[in-house]
Amino acid sequence: MNYQYIEQLLERYWGCQTTLEEEQILRSFFKQEDVPNHLMQYAPFFALEAEEKYEKLGEDFDKRILAMTETENKTVEAKQVKLSTRLAPFFKAAAVVAVLLTISNIAERALQKNSASSTTVGVTDTYTKKEDITAKIKIIDHTQSEAMAKADSLKQAPAIHKEDMMLE
Amino acid sequence: MKEISFKNDVLPLKDKLFRLALRITSNREEAEDIVQDTLIKLWNQRDEWSAIQNMETYSMTVCRNLALDSLNKRERQNISLDETVHDQPDISRTQDEALIRQQQMDSIQAIIQQLPEKQRTIILLRDIEEKSYQEIADIMGVSLSDVKVNLFRARQTVKTKINKS
Numbered sequence: 001m002n003y004q005y006i007e008q009l010l011e012r013y014w015g016c017q018t019t020l021e022e023e024q025i026l027r028s029f030f031k032q033e034d035v036p037n038h039l040m041q042y043a044p045f046f047a048l049e050a051e052e053k054y055e056k057l058g059e060d061f062d063k064r065i066l067a068m069t070e071t072e073n074k075t076v077e078a079k080q081v082k083l084s085t086r087l088a089p090f091f092k093a094a095a096v097v098a099v100l101l102t103i104s105n106i107a108e109r110a111l112q113k114n115s116a117s118s119t120t121v122g123v124t125d126t127y128t129k130k131e132d133i134t135a136k137i138k139i140i141d142h143t144q145s146e147a148m149a150k151a152d153s154l155k156q157a158p159a160i161h162k163e164d165m166m167l168e
Numbered sequence: 169m170k171e172i173s174f175k176n177d178v179l180p181l182k183d184k185l186f187r188l189a190l191r192i193t194s195n196r197e198e199a200e201d202i203v204q205d206t207l208i209k210l211w212n213q214r215d216e217w218s219a220i221q222n223m224e225t226y227s228m229t230v231c232r233n234l235a236l237d238s239l240n241k242r243e244r245q246n247i248s249l250d251e252t253v254h255d256q257p258d259i260s261r262t263q264d265e266a267l268i269r270q271q272q273m274d275s276i277q278a279i280i281q282q283l284p285e286k287q288r289t290i291i292l293l294r295d296i297e298e299k300s301y302q303e304i305a306d307i308m309g310v311s312l313s314d315v316k317v318n319l320f321r322a323r324q325t326v327k328t329k330i331n332k333s
Contacts (some may be wrong), residue, residue, distance in 0.1 A: 005207070012325045013323070014323050014324065015323075016316060016319050016320045016323060018298050020298050022302070023295065023298075024298075027295075031319075040332075041330050041331065042260075042330060043272075044269070044272035044273050044275075044276045045276045045326060045330060046272045047269075047273065048276045048277060048280075049295045051273070052187065052292075053187075053296050055183070055186065056183045056184055056186065057182050057186045057200060057203065061200070061203075061204075062179060063180060064180075064204070065179060065182075065207050065208075066175065066179070066206065068208060068211075069211045071175060071206075093247075103268050156188060167245055
């Protein structure tokens with residue numbers, strides 16, 4: 001067999017003039033069993049290079065790295081869960097505001113009703129007192145027997161009224 | 169631009185990174201730690217991945233720098249440089265053919281390990297990872313002619329030492 005081509009390639013290899021393809025040819029040539037004696041000394045070098053290509057990390061390496069990155073990965077995925085997730089706090093806030101507005105609205109109405117009824121009660125109360133007074137006045141009006149008594153009663157009535165108002 | 173996935177695009181580079189770190193440090197455990205550090209570093213930079221032109225080149229640069237740091241640290245601490253260099257062939261052991269072959273490989277390994285780091289890294293990137301001169305220059309952050317000169321010196325040294333032995 002003529003090894004001229006290989007010899008030539010080899011010379012160019014040491015001189016850094018070979019292409020990647022030519023270097024591959026050399027490596028596969030030296031991988032075979034029947035390398036001629038005069039080229040034999042170079043065989044271990046190319047064999048070593050071919051062997052080093054299979055130098056690899058252990059099986060568990062991936063698991064270890066992924067375990068180190070995956071814990072963070074989850075948060076990243078959560079972050080990536082788009083606009084809706086990002087806006088969730090605003091939606092929540094909006095919902096809370098809506099609920100508060102509804103409640104305040106209802107409360108306001110209830111209070112209005114309440115205050116209206118309480119005003120009525122107040123008025124009735126006053127009326128009761130006024131009625132007393134009017135009743136007294138009426139009684140006095142009805143009795144109109146004595147002019148002096150009538151005058152006295154009329155003087156007393158506003159006095160009682162004033163006292164009541166002050167008590168209130 | 170294609171989105172880079174850590175699991176599918178970065179993690180599969182691990183063996184290349186391992187060989188590179190191993191070539192520089194000559195220590196498997198140290199090399200494994202360096203690959204791990206490289207991958208974690210890349211992971212932590214994931215927000216900037218879109219700005220990286222070539223992930224493989226970039227990760228190899230990161231890995232080489234970490235390996236060189238580790239080497240410098242060890243040298244400062246005066247710890248023996250190459251553990252595997254001590255596995256030099258002991259010819260008196262046996263004449264078994266497979267063993268002879270192993271011894272030959274070991275002596276070649278020793279020749280390569282005695283080369284300066286730049287040269288042995290270039291040999292690895294060219295012959296084992298089959299990178300173009302330009303890619304090697306990019307990974308190592310040196311000029312194209314620097315790559316060629318260093319590869320030439322490395323191959324000449326290897327050739328001379330093989331023929332001497």
